[in-house]
Amino acid sequence: xxxxIHVTVNGVEYSHFVEPRLLLVNYLRDVLRLTGTHVGxxxxxxxxxxIHVNGKATKCCTMLAVQADGCQITTIEGLSHNGELHPLQExxxxxxxxxxxxxTPGMIMTAxxxxxxxxxxxxxxxxxxxxxxFCRCTGYHNIVKSVQYAAKKISExxxxx
Amino acid sequence: MIPATFEYxxxxxxxxxxxxxxxxxxKILAGGHSLIPAxxxxxxxxxxxxxxxxxxxxxxxKEEDGEIVIGAAASHADIMYHTLIRHHLPLFTEGxxxxxxxxxxxxxxxxxxxxxxxxxxxxxxMVLAAGAAIEVQGPNGRRRIPATExxxxxxxxxxxxxxxxxAVRIPVPANGAKSxxxxxxxxxxxxxxxxxxxxxxxxxxxxxxxxGVGENAFRxxxxxxxxxxxxxxxxxxxxxxxxxxxxxxxxxxxYASEAYRKHLAKVYLKKxxxxxx
Ligand SMILES: Cc1cc2nc3c(=O)[nH]c(=O)nc-3n(C[C@H](O)[C@H](O)[C@H](O)COP(=O)(O)OP(=O)(O)OC[C@H]3O[C@@H](n4cnc5c(N)ncnc54)[C@H](O)[C@@H]3O)c2cc1C
Numbered sequence: 001x002x003x004x005i006h007v008t009v010n011g012v013e014y015s016h017f018v019e020p021r022l023l024l025v026n027y028l029r030d031v032l033r034l035t036g037t038h039v040g041x042x043x044x045x046x047x048x049x050x051i052h053v054n055g056k057a058t059k060c061c062t063m064l065a066v067q068a069d070g071c072q073i074t075t076i077e078g079l080s081h082n083g084e085l086h087p088l089q090e091x092x093x094x095x096x097x098x099x100x101x102x103x104t105p106g107m108i109m110t111a112x113x114x115x116x117x118x119x120x121x122x123x124x125x126x127x128x129x130x131x132x133x134f135c136r137c138t139g140y141h142n143i144v145k146s147v148q149y150a151a152k153k154i155s156e157x158x159x160x161x
Numbered sequence: 162m163i164p165a166t167f168e169y170x171x172x173x174x175x176x177x178x179x180x181x182x183x184x185x186x187x188k189i190l191a192g193g194h195s196l197i198p199a200x201x202x203x204x205x206x207x208x209x210x211x212x213x214x215x216x217x218x219x220x221x222x223k224e225e226d227g228e229i230v231i232g233a234a235a236s237h238a239d240i241m242y243h244t245l246i247r248h249h250l251p252l253f254t255e256g257x258x259x260x261x262x263x264x265x266x267x268x269x270x271x272x273x274x275x276x277x278x279x280x281x282x283x284x285x286x287m288v289l290a291a292g293a294a295i296e297v298q299g300p301n302g303r304r305r306i307p308a309t310e311x312x313x314x315x316x317x318x319x320x321x322x323x324x325x326x327x328a329v330r331i332p333v334p335a336n337g338a339k340s341x342x343x344x345x346x347x348x349x350x351x352x353x354x355x356x357x358x359x360x361x362x363x364x365x366x367x368x369x370x371x372x373g374v375g376e377n378a379f380r381x382x383x384x385x386x387x388x389x390x391x392x393x394x395x396x397x398x399x400x401x402x403x404x405x406x407x408x409x410x411x412x413x414x415x416y417a418s419e420a421y422r423k424h425l426a427k428v429y430l431k432k433x434x435x436x437x438x
Contacts, residue, residue: 003169020169020210023201042162044198045349047264056238056267062197063268066169067190067212110263117242131351132262 005069009034010078018065024058025049027065028075036076036105040134047133050106051075057113059132076105079112087150087157088112097146099137107133111147119155121147164200168209173216175298175327181211182323183300189213189325191234191273194265219327222246227333233272233326238263240271249333252340252360256287259344261351272326275311278318278377280412281352285312285378287342289370290358293331299324312377337363341436343429344373347416354417355425359433365390369401369433374426375409383407384430393438401434402427 002017009032016031028034028051037060040048044062051060052074079086088108091097098104107130114121114129121129126147127140135143172178181187188207190196191214199205213219219234222243229249231240240246241257260266260274260283274284275295285308288295294305299321311319320326334340344356353373360368367389372378384405391397405427413419 001168019166021164021166021200023163026163042201044194044265047262050264057264058267059264062194064169064190064193064197066171067193067214069171113263113267128258129263132264 003066003069005066007065007068007071007073009073010075020064020066022065024051024053024060024063024065024068027068028060028073034075034077038102038105040102040106045132045134046103046106047110047130048103048106050109050133052109052113055113055116057110074109076108079108086112087153088115088147090153091146091149092143095146095149096142097139099135099139103133103135103137107135107143111150114147115151115154119158120151123148162201164197165203165206167200167207169212170209171212171215175216175219175325178211178213178216178325179298179300179323181209182325184209187211189276191270191276192236192268193273194261194269195273195277195279213325224249224333229331229333231271231329231331233275233328234270235272237261237266237269237271237274241266250291250331250340252287252291252342252358255340256283256342256344256358259283259342259346259351265351271329275329276318276320276326278312278316279352280315280376280378281347281354281373282378283342283344283353283356283372286353286356286358286370286372288329288331289378289380290340290360290368291331291334292360292368293329295326296328296330297324298327303327305330309380312379315376317377334360335363339437341433343433343436345425345429355422355429357426357429357433359430359437361393361437367437369405369430371406371409371426371430374406374411374422376412379409381405381409381430388434393434398431398434402431405430 006015038048040046049061186208190210190212219232221232237257237260288308293308340360342358355373358370369381369384384401387401387404411419
């Protein structure tokens with residue numbers, strides 16, 4: 001039995017018939033071919049599959065595609081605009097926030113949710129927010145610096161405009 | 162990992178959800194953050210899921226007749242960021258921030274956590290300490306179950322199979338109440354190896370609840386009696402710590418032996434009592 005879903009992913013509307021058991025991460029990767037969202041542990045622990053559903057950081061290996069019906073979804077592919085990197089992407093680049101890069105999309109999407117709530121986070125806020133994202137290269141120090149870079153850049157831009 | 166096949170229905174009212182539950186082997190889907198992992202591991206294979214995520218008003222948080230009413234589908238994050246909760250029930254603000262991680266808090270719901278009744282879940286201890294009632298609805302109407310009668314064993318509650326939790330109701334504590342949630346988290350899963358919630362009312366009444374310790378979360382009446390109505394000082398704290406866990410069967414698993422868990426629980430009770438001094 002299939003169910004029809006309508007979703008908006010990175011600003012583009014899609015409609016598909018899906019099996020209820022199809023996980024949202026598999027819908028994004030296998031049906032829409034958006035492979036920037038990674039599957040790490042597949043047990044809701046590692047955070048590599050983090051995307052935004054209606055603006056909220058979500059481990060999409062633990063959500064059914066049918067639950068996303070009517071939702072606005074943003075994946076790592078939707079973060080940059082007009083070829084310009086998002087401040088978080090720039091921060092990870094500038095501060096060596098990635099080594100192998102596998103956890104990076106999830107780290108960035110989680111950090112983006114943090115910065116919506118807490119535009120000027122303390123180091124403690126950043127570490128607490130990233131608790132559900134694992135970096136097996138253990139590059140956490142530079143990840144925290146990358147988020148701090150982005151927070152600074154976003155707040156400076158807000159002052160200028 | 163992919164769940165076994167199932168049917169899916171998204172309902173828009175509580176009555177529709179209850180009607181759907183009359184079929185055997187149908188389960189409610191709320192945040193899905195306990196149920197979906199279990200289905201992916203095929204530990205759970207319901208024939209049908211009834212998604213309550215679209216029921217209007219079921220996420221609401223409000224004050225009504227001297228009670229804080231938290232809709233069953235409110236997420237841990239909804240509760241953590243809510244100003245009414247911060248103002249009247251800082252215990253819930255503090256405790257919600259300790260559940261899992263940001264992504265889990267964005268989706269997991271208080272109703273799902275209570276219905277699931279994991280022996281190490283956080284909400285059970287907090288609702289017990291706050292003196293809450295769980296409001297449920299079934300084919301025969303609504304009833305309120307005091308939190309002290311709700312948790313009946315390992316993953317077991319007083320909820321009937323065709324009932325749905327609609328809200329958690331907490332009497333607004335009178336001014337001067339102090340509370341805290343002290344948790345020793347298992348470092349990987351963030352579930353409690355032992356945790357203690359304490360609510361100390363202005364009149365000296367003291368509610369003490371543990372999770373992660375026994376088969377289900379519980380109020381520790383022995384510890385409560387040792388400190389209720391008395392000043393909190395070294396002597397009364399020690400008396401409460403000594404009285405705690407009397408007659409409780411403490412769990413043992415590969416993370417913590419019975420003796421270690423018992424020790425942790427007492428240390429976390431002591432920390433909690435020092436916080437509400
Ligand atoms: C990585 C990870 C870490 C976690 N860490 C913690 C932690 O530290 N502390 C903690 O307490 N929890 C933790 N959890 C569990 C999390 O809080 C769950 O979300 C919660 O326990 C269940 O809520 P849910 O809304 O996701 O329920 P679901 O998974 O949708 O449902 C769980 C069960 O409750 C039933 N149910 C749901 N809603 C209702 C209702 N309104 N009425 C009747 N039955 C209902 C369902 O049928 C199902 O049997 C963690 C989960 C994950 C994945």
